[in-house]
Amino acid sequence: MGEPIQVALRSLSLTDFRNYTQVSVSLGARLVALVGDNGAGKTNLLEAVSQLTAGRGLRRAQLDDIRRKDADTGWSVAARLDGPFGETRIGVGHAPGAPGRRIRIDGADARSSEQLLEHMRVLWLLPAMDGLFTGPAGDRRRFLDRLVLAVDPGHGRRVADLEKTLRARNRVLDEGGTPAFLDAVEAQLAPLAVAVSCARKETVALLQARIRAQDDLGLPFPRAGIALVGDFEAEADGQSASELEDWYRDLLVAMRGRDRAAGRTLSGPHRSDLEVRHLAKDMPAALASTGEQKALLIGLVLAHAEVTAVTAGMTPVLLLDEVAAHLDPGRRKALFARLADLGLQVLMTGTDARLFADLPPESLILKVASSGISPYIEG
Known part of the structure; x- marks a missing residue:
């Protein structure tokens, strides 16, 4: 397998997006820092980039809520990037009341948002994720599903189909549907559950291997131990996919009375959790500082x-939204060096340009203000 293709945004334009009426910015660097006061619109720029991939974006906002207040029409994000197909132009937008986003790639309408994943993958880390290890399991499942989607473009559709079929089963149970009707719904549910669980498990295994490999780099970030846990995953050990489907169908039949009383399906990968441990201290991540x-x-x-x-x-x-401010100088410098070594394009935000003093010389620092976006000039 050859070296991965280097993907980078070259320009970004927003229209009636959050606080922006109209703004365009050139991004001619791998590492880009967006510096400005709180409320200036730094995170809004990151959110605009997150709309250029499959999913609901980094804030998981309703599409109508993204439109600038008092705007008469919808919002749009346009980007020019270098990627697997050379220079590509991507446009994403939403009209008020429309059922979804309109996506255009090099002037042609895209069939679905999954087509965006052929051109770029977008990852993010936000302050809202700081409570990931101590929050509810549902937050960790969504986090893991975002990780899976970046490596397996079909995962988002499988998760959506699983959730839709679970809702259908719950509705049939509530309405007193016949056993034959439930048999049909559960026959659809079992293979979806197995597919979602297997994709999650495979991604976790890939991450485990990569985390172990990071030990040789001497990074000042503690090593995490991760595992996908739950009754469904415990049963999956040692079983083939077809055996697991049969087991889950039998379980669903046996638990119809329990699930009807609870008003929901109580067993399946929709109840699984991502377990994270601080390995050096042999403790759950939730108990770490x-x-x-x-x-x-x-x-x-x-x-x-x-x-x-x-x-x-x-x-x-x-x-990376407001990451630098929460790191000591040594870890901050190590993070920038590692990002440069990985060859990624990274967009970071912060309120103080001094946080980015250790960025490589070829990096770009932009000042974000109500008056617009411009190159940062020290002093």
Whole structure:
């Protein structure tokens, strides 16, 4: 397998997106820092980039809520990038009340958002993720599914189909549907559950291997131990996919009464969890200090960026919102050096340009203000 193709945004234009009426910015560097006061629109720029891939974007916002307040029409994001197909132009937008985004690639309408994954993969780390290890399991499942989607473009559709079929089963149970009707729904549910669980398990294995390989680099980020856990995964050990499907169908039949009383399906990969441990201290990540949890998360995201580059054959674009401010100078310098070594394009935000003093000379620092976006001039 050859070296991954280097993917990089060259320009970005926003229209009626969040606080921006109209703005365009050139991004002619691998490492880009966006510096400005709180509320200036730095994270909004990252969110615009996250709309250029499959999924709901880094804020998981409703499409109508992204439109600039008082705007008469919808919003749009346009980008020019260098990627697997050379220079490519991507446009994403939404009209008020429309059921989804309109996506155009080199002037042609895209069949689905999954087509965006052929051109670029976008990863992100946000302050809202700082409580990932202590929050509910559902947050960790969504985090893991985003990781899987970056390496397996079909995963998003499988997860959506699984959730839709689970809702259908719950509805049939609530309405007192016949056993034959439930048999038909559960026959659809079982292979979807197995496919989703297997994709998650494979990605976790790839991440485990990459995290182990990071030990040789001497990075100042603690090594994380990760595992996919749950009753479904425990049963899956040692079983083939077809055997697991049969077992899950039998379980669903046996638990219809319990699930009807609960009002939901209580067994399956939709109840699984991503378990993360601080290996050096042999403790759950949830019990580590706030700083250690942040460092664990950064190490995990760096490992995922490498896995994505290898499996997708292209380097991802990485969005880091307010990461530098929460690292000590040594870890901050090490992070910048590692990002440069990986050859990724990375967009970072911060309120103080001094946080980015250790960026390589060829990096770009932009000032984000209500008046617009411009190159940062020291002093």
